Amino acid sequence: MNQQDKDHLRILAIFYYIAAGFYALLSLLPIVFIVMGVSAIGIGVSQNHGAEASIPGGLIILFGILFMVFILGFAYLYFLTGKFLNQQTHWIYCIIIAALTATSFPLGTILGVFTIVVLCRDSVKAVFEANRMGRHTAPPQHAVLER
Numbered sequence: 001m002n003q004q005d006k007d008h009l010r011i012l013a014i015f016y017y018i019a020a021g022f023y024a025l026l027s028l029l030p031i032v033f034i035v036m037g038v039s040a041i042g043i044g045v046s047q048n049h050g051a052e053a054s055i056p057g058g059l060i061i062l063f064g065i066l067f068m069v070f071i072l073g074f075a076y077l078y079f080l081t082g083k084f085l086n087q088q089t090h091w092i093y094c095i096i097i098a099a100l101t102a103t104s105f106p107l108g109t110i111l112g113v114f115t116i117v118v119l120c121r122d123s124v125k126a127v128f129e130a131n132r133m134g135r136h137t138a139p140p141q142h143a144v145l146e147r
Contacts, residue, residue: 001123008118009085015111016082019101023075030071033064085115091128095119 037060081097084090102112
């Protein structure tokens with residue numbers, strides 16, 4: 001694998017980390033639903049409606065929590081993709097996530113297509129395969145940490 005391939009993988013990994021951070025930040029939006037659900041329950045209790053107000057409020061809270069977990073799941077998938085691109089491992093996983101990313105128009109499409117193009121290069125596939133088989137290549141210079 002030449003230096004250009006290494007640079008492309010490093011840049012793609014950075015963009016996947018950025019996407020993961022964006023999704024993690026986006027996962028804070030469902031807090032609005034959670035607050036609305038808690039408010040609905042609080043208003044219902046204060047007006048002595050009891051269980052009648054608790055059910056819709058509880059459903060709103062449940063929706064907010066599920067939506068938050070769903071978005072955080074995407075953030076984690078993107079984070080792992082960036083990590084695996086840096087480590088040059090898990091080629092199939094990276095291809096699958098790149099294909100899923102390409103469905104997010106417009107920025108995800110660009111990131112996903114470029115990731116697929118880079119990962120389908122013969123030299124890149126060879127390094128991923130060598131790492132899978134245990135014949136590790138020298139790690140990229142930016143990934144080496146000194147203690």
